[in-house]
Amino acid sequence: GQNIDQPTEMTATEGAIVQINCTYQTSGFNGLFWYQQHAGEAPTFLSYNVLDGLEEKGRFSSFLSRSKGYSYLLLKELQMKDSASYLCAVRDSNYQLIWGAGTKLIIKP
Amino acid sequence: DAMVIQNPRYQVTQFGKPVTLSCSQTLNHNVMYWYQQKSSQAPKLLFHYYDKDFNNEADTPDNFQSRRPNTSFCFLDIRSPGLGDAAMYLCATSRDGIAGGGQETQYFGPGTRLLVL
Numbered sequence: 754g755q756n757i758d759q760p761t762e763m764t765a766t767e768g769a770i771v772q773i774n775c776t777y778q779t780s781g782f783n784g785l786f787w788y789q790q791h792a793g794e795a796p797t798f799l800s801y802n803v804l805d806g807l808e809e810k811g812r813f814s815s816f817l818s819r820s821k822g823y824s825y826l827l828l829k830e831l832q833m834k835d836s837a838s839y840l841c842a843v844r845d846s847n848y849q850l851i852w853g854a855g856t857k858l859i860i861k862p
Numbered sequence: 863d864a865m866v867i868q869n870p871r872y873q874v875t876q877f878g879k880p881v882t883l884s885c886s887q888t889l890n891h892n893v894m895y896w897y898q899q900k901s902s903q904a905p906k907l908l909f910h911y912y913d914k915d916f917n918n919e920a921d922t923p924d925n926f927q928s929r930r931p932n933t934s935f936c937f938l939d940i941r942s943p944g945l946g947d948a949a950m951y952l953c954a955t956s957r958d959g960i961a962g963g964g965q966e967t968q969y970f971g972p973g974t975r976l977l978v979l
Contacts, residue, residue: 757904786967795952795970796905840904844966848959852904 755779757853759841764859765831773826773839773856781846787815787826788840790855796840799826828858836860865889866971868953874977875943883938883974885953893959894936895968896928897952905952911936912959940976948978 758776765771777785784803788796802808802817802824814827826839838855845851866887875881885894893912897905909928910917916928925947927939940947950973958965 784966793950793975795950795973798967798969801967848966850907850968854902854904857902 755845755851757841757843757851759839759853759856761854762857762859764861765828767831767833767860767862769831770827770829771831771858773828773841773858775824775826775841775853777822777824777841777843777851777853779822779843779845779851782819783844783846783848785815785817785824785844786842786850787813787824788842789837790840791837799839831860833860833862866953866955866969868951868971868974870974871972872975872977874979875940876979877944878942881940881943881976883940883951883953883976885936885938885971886934887953887955887971888934889955889957889969890933891955891957891969892933893956893966894930895952895954895956896936896938897954898947899950899952899973908938910959943976943978945978948976950975 756778787799789799790796800815807816812829817824838857840855841853843851868885895910896908899905907919908922911930925941930936952973953971954968956966956968
């Protein structure tokens with residue numbers, strides 16, 4: 754079967770750095786996506802990785818290792834508004850998007 | 863601004879009473895998707911259209927149907943809503959469904975939260 758694993762919940766402090774991990778087992782790989790979802794709202798696209806390495810976008814960075822089936826989302830200089838769920842999704846060989854259940858990130862002052 | 867629009871944002875219906883949710887997009891994307899998402903769960907794909915080519919996910923209940931009359935609009939029909947159908951319904955679009963390079967990135971509308979009484 755196909756599977757995306759993320760921690761259910763994480764807590765971090767305002768101004769700090771947090772790393773949210775995602776491991777996947779899918780039939781093939783055609784890209785990995787990270788989305789942010791605030792409570793009661795729709796997911797918002799954050800990043801896309803298809804090759805190994807780090808993609809940086811302002812305070813957010815995403816890393817991919819295809820050989821390890823592993824990605825992480827790194828959030829720097831955390832702000833209270835970063836409190837949200839972060840969803841990892843992988844496109845498989847059939848171009849289907851397989852979603853993780855998301856990691857709920859709680860930011861404390 | 864180019865965007866994905868869903869109406870209404872909140873929909874209350876009665877058990878067994880048909881309901882239609884709507885989605886429109888100004889992104890001129892080829893692909894449109896309907897997802898169901900329940901609290902603290904991953905979005906579950908119900909249908910997607912590549913242009914007018916309809917694709918039904920294998921485990922989508924028969925109670926759900928969809929229409930895409932043109933590039934810009936897509937509808938989700940729930941013929942006889944049950945209590946288990948209460949959820950957030952998300953519409954998304956992507957420029958392409960197969961091509962890589964980020965063209966398959968999905969952009970979501972704000973969602974419609976369905977309540978079944």
